[in-house]
Amino acid sequence: MFDLQKIVRPKIYSLEPYRCARDDFTEGILLDANENAHGPVPAELDIDSQLHRYPDPHQLQFKSAMAAYRNRTSDFKSVEGVKDLTADNMCLGVGSDESIDAIIRATCVPATEKILVMPPTYSMYSVCANINDVEVVQCPLIVDDNSFQVDTERALAMLNADPLIKLCFITSPGNPTGVRIEAERIISILEGWDSGLVVVDEAYIDFCGGSTAQLVTKYPNLVTLQTLSKSFGLAGIRLGMTYASADLARILNAMKAPYNISSMTSDYALTAVQNDNLKRMEETAAKMNKEQVRLMKALTALDGVQDQYVGGLDANFIMVRINGGDNTMAKELYYKLATVSGVVVRFRGTELGCTGCLRVTVGTEEENNKLIAEFEKTLAALMKK
Ligand SMILES: Cc1ncc(COP(=O)(O)O)c(C=O)c1O
Structure with missing residues (x-):
């Protein structure tokens, strides 16, 4: 049991x-918590901001x-x-x-x-x-x-x-x-x-x-x-x-x-x-799911990327395997993407079952386009070496 x-x-x-004391009293002249009744120091945060008070x-x-x-x-x-x-x-x-x-x-x-x-x-x-x-x-x-x-x-x-x-x-x-x-x-x-x-x-x-x-x-x-x-x-x-x-x-x-x-x-x-924001959260998640599929298809179609992505598509990222599980190439690709292309992804090749893998977060459509183009170009150059 x-x-x-x-x-x-x-x-x-x-x-x-x-x-x-504020568990019992929240109104009146509040001299119970050693706050600063003159208000916050940055002038743009006046007393109405209540930032001189402890939070709920x-x-x-x-x-x-x-x-x-x-x-x-x-x-x-x-x-x-x-x-x-x-x-x-x-x-x-x-x-x-x-x-x-x-x-x-x-x-x-x-x-x-x-x-x-x-x-x-x-x-x-x-x-x-x-x-x-x-x-x-x-x-x-x-x-x-x-x-x-x-x-x-x-x-x-x-x-x-x-x-x-x-x-x-x-x-x-x-x-x-x-x-x-x-x-x-x-x-x-x-x-x-x-x-x-x-x-x-x-x-x-x-x-x-x-x-x-x-x-x-x-x-x-x-x-x-x-x-x-x-x-x-x-x-x-x-x-x-x-x-x-x-x-x-x-x-x-x-x-x-x-x-x-x-x-x-x-x-x-x-x-x-609030309801409209919950709806917005759901809509953004749905949009990212669509972009995720596009990203996955584009990356897994490239020469040097395993056809089958690694793991699932249930979160807001994908994981792809480089050159049949080649950690050296995956690391080099990760490094070149960050330093030459200005796109930062995550090398995950040392994790169990993830040899040669890069994890890519789904970005905006524009960011994903840039990632796909740079990934293709950089990987093609590495494959020729
Ligand atoms: C599985 C998992 N749990 C928790 C976190 C951390 O979340 P938080 O930003 O709320 O600390 C992350 C962040 O990457 C995550 O991947």
Whole structure:
């Protein structure tokens, strides 16, 4: 039986959240928080900007709007045991990078406990684990058939064999693989392992749909991470969302720095989840999906690029293999594109199952045209050498 108290570190489980006078009173002459009542120093930010005040620690309006959007677009609404998400299921972070760090700190005892990751995957899980002195064990994705799906049986065997593993990170869609993990595989792990949390990182989910966020109302061992950095085009404001059971969300909220989300970030985030902006986000994602197919067709048709792209098209990038998996040529192409053509892509050839691969983010139509032309010219020259 899943028991949250056994998963969260004891001192964090019993943490009392930081409280301030403004939790009780928000109006009147505010002399409670040692702010500067004369207003912000840059003259163009007058007292109306309120930037001399600490931000709202809770962002309830944003959370409620986001939860409503995830409910409305969920594939799992009619699954037995699934309920509507509310603001109580959410905790916000300074990008999902902070959310990743928070969930590791909340659960793993340094120098003792472990996380499981599935390479090839996003490297921040291991970076945060290392910073927290938490060991990382690996259960590779299935790479031989280009599916890059989770190896469910092997993952379950590893998780159930080692009680020190507290978190199982699944990236869906994957980075750099671009493959959304099949829901049945995630559910098998949720149902087959109860001594830790399954963390599904959905940074790119709006490019393909199928978010697992609503499943946190049924599975207390599920945590879903999302971000405004990708489909919402707001990487600069740094806002990540964690969806979890209300019990776990309460703990994560108690643990976070009280004012981690700035007033500016809050304001932009709230605007982003208004209905017309949600529609705009969906339209932009659909436009990028179309461009992605065009980019993929153009690049995989080139001499020296493998006909089959590597991984999937579920995120906002593609991965292509150069010269049958030639890391030297792929690296040279990457370097020439950046230094001669002025187009920066990412070399991923040292990742498992990605030899000779470059990952290319889908840009604007104009940027993609330039990338395709420069890629063709530069690769042709390298192939002649
Ligand atoms: C899988 C994945 N998770 C999380 C992030 C980080 O997102 P954020 O900008 O919200 O920190 C990225 C960014 O590239 C990513 O690829």
